[in-house]
Amino acid sequence: MTANARALTVENVFGGYGGADILNGLDLRVGPGEIALIIGPNGAGKSTAIKAIFGLVKVRAGTVVYGGENLTGLRPDQIVHRGMCYVPQEHNVFPLLTVHENLEMGAFVRTDDFSHQLEMVYEMFPALVEKRNVQAGTLSGGQRQMVAIGRALMMEPSLLLLDEPTAGLSPIVMDSIFEKIREINGMGIAILMVEQNAKKALTFADRAYVLVMGRKRHEDSGPNILADPEVAEMFLGGGK
Amino acid sequence: MEITGLLSYGVFFATLAGIYAVLALGLNVQWGHTGLFNIGVAAFFAIGAYASAIFTTAPSDMHMGGFGMPFLIGIVAAMVCSGVIALLVGLITLNLRSDYLAIATIGIAEIIRLFLKNEGWLTNGVRGIPGIPKPLSGVIEGADELLFLGVVLAAMLVVYLALERGYRSPWGRVLRAVRENEDATRAAGKNILSFRLQGFVLGSMIMGLGGALYAHFTTFISPEAFDPMFATFLVWVMLIAGGSGNNRGAILGAFVIWAVWSGTEILTGMLPETMVTQAGALRVLLIGVLLQVILLLRPQGILPEKAPEVRGGMDGDTEKARGAGRGPSE
């Protein structure tokens, strides 16, 4: 699978849910094929940032540009067509649909034959093969996350937005999800994710943003941020 | 002759509008202030009417009682009966989401209607209860109707003043907080169910009062008078037209919609002879369309609520009981 070389650029974005702005002049960039990470304290607007990029939060000012095209103000279903897919943090599967149907729904807007993509997803997540006819709501947290990510891959995106993909998972499952994320990235798909378990994710992030009060406070490569004593003190639990 | 005719029609009109205003105020406590969706207005209206009738009529072997009590006792009985039934209904249904509450209240209304119709020992069934005394009758010769209008307007005023006071009190603020953001209110340590129950019971008691006033006004009641659809629907249209959440709006809505409703009667009176049987349907149709127009063009009503906004606490995802909710088309 070849992902085209497109970059995401977010410039000076303000926005929120109708009340006070949550994003206050957000800037960030995800280069083609990169893994970018957003970290920061609770309430910093991390999830809101991803939602604003995907058209789920109203952008009051500023621009979201992807692959040279301005996406600001587009609806999620329009953005999906432009090679960007999103995995919400919670409620990210259709619980009463089977695993297979969940994946099919990911390709709802496709009119071409997507069977090769289904195969690819099952290859990537072999654990889902035997669960293909099981209702997604009955799966474990880790398996559900696989379904959610697999569903998002069905559109063959070049950028995947992940909102806390390891929230609530055990350390072992968390590691396997991180592994899958790197595997997906290895296929040339850029990743932008919000992550609570920042330390682990920082070790492999090409780029990391520390968000405070809806603005970028720091920007650096993941390992550099991890090594920054100030950041470690403030956001990573005192460097423990 | 013309003038007295017009005057007596005016008194008749104002009395019924005043009774509807009481009902609309009761609904305003439930929906406007607490966000409880009651489509069983007619049930509490009927309970109030029957309770007061049974307490105040002369003894009869056609129905329970009557106990020949004074008017004021009838009023109290009406409010207590409505309140007790509302408490029972509320305990079962108020923890449910609004759709279920709506369905439950319509079920209650239907059952109460069936009960009033079929339990002759209590209500004399479809034959109804006649001879309900009108208070202040004969005190001033020829002014019975006018005096009763005074009673109705006084009741309306008392209810209005009491509700305004409650609305501005800390208690009223909690009710609005329950309506606007249940989770945040619960997080603030308030017992949601208890406040919803209080709002529901109080609103139903006021509806019971409206029912009692109605019974003493018409002096005869039967299950026919409490068609659940019609009484309930009209009160809802009144509250929404006037401005739900606003007590003055509820009263204004009652008078305006009652005028419109009475006006449609004049309109259908001009229909050709062959259409007379359809007149009722035409009137309901017009009111139904009016409701849709209000919902589409001025959902906040003539007098919108002006309460100091209760801040939800959390930004964004607060799902409000009304106003900007999330819908599939967004």
Add this chain to the structure above:
Amino acid sequence: MAELLQLLVYGIVLGSIITLGAIGVSLVFGILRFANFAHGDLMTVGAYFALVVANLQLSMWVAFPVAFLGTIGAALVIDRVLFRPLRRTAPVILLISSFGVALILRSLVQLIWGSANQVYEAGIQMPYVVMGLRIKPDQITIVLGAVVLVTALHLFLQNTKMGKAMRAMADNVDLARVTGIDTERVVVWTWVIAAGLAAAAGIFLGMDTRLHPVMGWKLLLPVFAAAILGGIGKPYGAIAGGLVIGIAQEFSTLFLSPAYKPAVAFGLMVVMLIVRPKGLMGGRG
């Protein structure tokens, strides 16, 4: 015993009719998130559309498609003119609006067709007698018709892309939207199916009893009860709910005045809401 079986037959017939209505209520609730109080009157509209054809001495085979199309058309117009603009507000506003729509539809039926009782075919049907049970041909038509429609719906929901999208949207509207599903198209299909089934329910009700402007409204409470019993928003649960309510209503006549039939449906619903708020089929939260 024979009496019990006879009541069971009546219960299944009534249950079939209620089921068809309850599936529609459940679908609309699942997709649009509001309890549609106009659903009973949509059934009435369907019944009267069929009456127009029946009065032309045409067969019921013509009446069915005409009623389907007419009722679906009515539902789509109502959705476009009223519900769609209101969808951006809270679901309860839609509920109030649907309450008004119910009255509008009923008054229209009354204005156009009058408020007298009417029937599709004059005369009394001779029942078949099977092992002491009396079963009218119409009752067989009703039950078979319901089975065919429910089967067709099942195949649609399980095997077509639109059917799956409807289930997906009922499952999780927000996720459906971020997945790129065209939710407005799903809404249109929801009304097509709900109104189609409502028309069938209305016609069957008219065949089983008589046509009257409040026929559908009177069935609304049992229909809601069935939908809730089955777990509202879950069309398959509505089937079980419909049969339970239908049979329970008929059996209740053994020890209660038939006047209280709707109360039985309501009682079951309330018990259900207290004991198992998620419905007969259980399921997720």
